[in-house]
Amino acid sequence: MYLGIKICFLLAAWSVNARPGSHSTGKAVYVLTNNANNAVIGLPIYKNGLLGEGQVTTTGGTGQNGLNSTQDPAGPDSLFSQGAVAVAGQYVFAVNPGSNTISMLKPDHANPSKLTLVGQPALIPGDFPNSVAASSKSRLVCVGTTGTRAGVSCTTYGHGGLGKMDELRLFELNQSTPPIGPPNTLSHVFFSADESALFVAVKGDGSTNNLGFFSVFPVQYGCTSDTAASLVREDVRSSLNGTGLLFGATISPDSGRVFATDPGFGVAVLEVERHTHKAALVSRVVVPGQAAICWAAYSAETDSVFVTDVAVNRLVEIDANDGSILLTANLPNDDPGLIDLQVVGTHVYALSPGNGTTEAAITVFDIGKEQQVQHVSLAKFGANRNAMGMAYIDL
Numbered sequence: 391m392y393l394g395i396k397i398c399f400l401l402a403a404w405s406v407n408a409r410p411g412s413h414s415t416g417k418a419v420y421v422l423t424n425n426a427n428n429a430v431i432g433l434p435i436y437k438n439g440l441l442g443e444g445q446v447t448t449t450g451g452t453g454q455n456g457l458n459s460t461q462d463p464a465g466p467d468s469l470f471s472q473g474a475v476a477v478a479g480q481y482v483f484a485v486n487p488g489s490n491t492i493s494m495l496k497p498d499h500a501n502p503s504k505l506t507l508v509g510q511p512a513l514i515p516g517d518f519p520n521s522v523a524a525s526s527k528s529r530l531v532c533v534g535t536t537g538t539r540a541g542v543s544c545t546t547y548g549h550g551g552l553g554k555m556d557e558l559r560l561f562e563l564n565q566s567t568p569p570i571g572p573p574n575t576l577s578h579v580f581f582s583a584d585e586s587a588l589f590v591a592v593k594g595d596g597s598t599n600n601l602g603f604f605s606v607f608p609v610q611y612g613c614t615s616d617t618a619a620s621l622v623r624e625d626v627r628s629s630l631n632g633t634g635l636l637f638g639a640t641i642s643p644d645s646g647r648v649f650a651t652d653p654g655f656g657v658a659v660l661e662v663e664r665h666t667h668k669a670a671l672v673s674r675v676v677v678p679g680q681a682a683i684c685w686a687a688y689s690a691e692t693d694s695v696f697v698t699d700v701a702v703n704r705l706v707e708i709d710a711n712d713g714s715i716l717l718t719a720n721l722p723n724d725d726p727g728l729i730d731l732q733v734v735g736t737h738v739y740a741l742s743p744g745n746g747t748t749e750a751a752i753t754v755f756d757i758g759k760e761q762q763v764q765h766v767s768l769a770k771f772g773a774n775r776n777a778m779g780m781a782y783i784d785l
């Protein structure tokens with residue numbers, strides 16, 4: 391049991407959503423360039439699901455690539471992570487791996503692809519932040535770092551910006567800055583469906599001696615609804631036999647089950663026990679022909695999970711109830727593979743950073759038609775094989 395002292399303090403008053411302009415659907419997707427002069431690209435989602443003209447906003451921080459096994463800058467998948475950008479309520483959060491900061495940005499209500507930086511980027515007491523999670527219920531934003539000082543640090547946010555990041559909850563990964571991966575790196579931080587806990591997926595080193603782990607940190611809510619929440623200091627860790635490289639994940643909100651990718655085979659279905667916070671492996675979904683399935687997104691319309699593979703240019707859809715493979719959609723474009731993705735209504739938005747030869751692009755896939763309906767190059771926004779992350783807002 392956690393015996394911390396609850397410290398309650400008032401947060402600034404919270405503003406309610408205003409209605410976006412009539413010409414806007416109030417929806418947009420966001421991608422991080424992760425270039426030296428780091429920036430977020432926002433693209434509006436039109437009523438028909440297609441993406442409109444994008445806009446670039448610098449984060450005030452610095453991007454950086456992890457190193458691959460031959461110590462060259464990694465890319466595509468420059469951060470070995472899912473979730474380099476996150477949305478909570480009416481705010482967007484982005485990691486700056488090269489300056490150890492996170493940025494908070496606010497979308498324009500009439501045009502949510504247009505962002506404005508809120509306050510200053512917050513300094514993280516860790517190295518190489520590569521994944522961020524934000525919760526509007528707890529008003530917490532938590533970041534995972536995977537460099538020399540690896541772990542999790544959180545802060546509260548309000549309309550004035552980010553608070554001071556709390557002390558790092560250390561993960562002993564014995565990494566360098568920048569980290570050498572993908573093995574032995576933090577993969578993804580994300581909140582449980584009811585926002586009562588933060589989940590963290592950490593890859594093993596690829597050997598049977600180090601399977602990595604799935605970490606659960608309960609959220610401590612404040613004394614009243616107006617007081618600040620915090621994340622407990624100590625996590626509950628589970629290493630799951632049958633997994634070894636837990637990567638990006640998504641949650642089925644009805645069952646609370648976690649669909650965590652593992653490039654060793656496909657997707658691990660996990661259940662987190664509510665009281666002990668222990669994670670258990672429910673099943674393994676072995677995806678034929680997979681090379682490196684590392685990113686996942688839940689689709690509410692179809693109660694299914696879409697996963698992407700950085701080295702195979704296709705979307706694979708998995709039933710969220712029984713784990714069966716519902717669809718394998720090969721894509722009619724030249725992308726080498728796909729990374730971060732989101733499902734908004736009946737469309738999947740998936741990022742391909744490209745490989746230096748092919749351009750960074752977003753594939754828009756219509757789930758009903760089972761086909762690609764748009765392929766948008768991000769090259770003119772300065773995106774290249776460093777690009778990471780995919781978040782969406784629905785104001």
Ligand SMILES: *[C@@H]1O[C@H](CO)[C@@H](O)[C@H](O)[C@H]1NC(C)=O
Binds near residue numbers: 458459461464
């Ligand atoms: C590491 O990256 C370099 C440069 O992109 C590439 O030539 C090399 O093949 C990569 N090594 C591995 C093991 O992927």
Ligand SMILES: *[C@@H]1O[C@H](CO)[C@@H](O)[C@H](O)[C@H]1NC(C)=O
Binds near residue numbers: 564
């Ligand atoms: C930590 O990393 C260093 C160098 O990267 C290596 O020499 C050392 O054996 C590692 N220690 C552990 C406990 O893995």
Ligand SMILES: *[C@@H]1O[C@H](CO)[C@@H](O)[C@H](O)[C@H]1NC(C)=O
Binds near residue numbers: 631632
């Ligand atoms: C892990 O699973 C394998 C087979 O799937 C089994 O042989 C092995 O004993 C298990 N290890 C542990 C520690 O449970």
Ligand SMILES: *[C@@H]1O[C@H](CO)[C@@H](O)[C@H](O)[C@H]1NC(C)=O
Binds near residue numbers: 724725726745747748
């Ligand atoms: C990049 O991907 C394209 C298309 O998948 C492929 O033809 C090309 O050889 C790749 N280039 C590199 C440098 O890997």
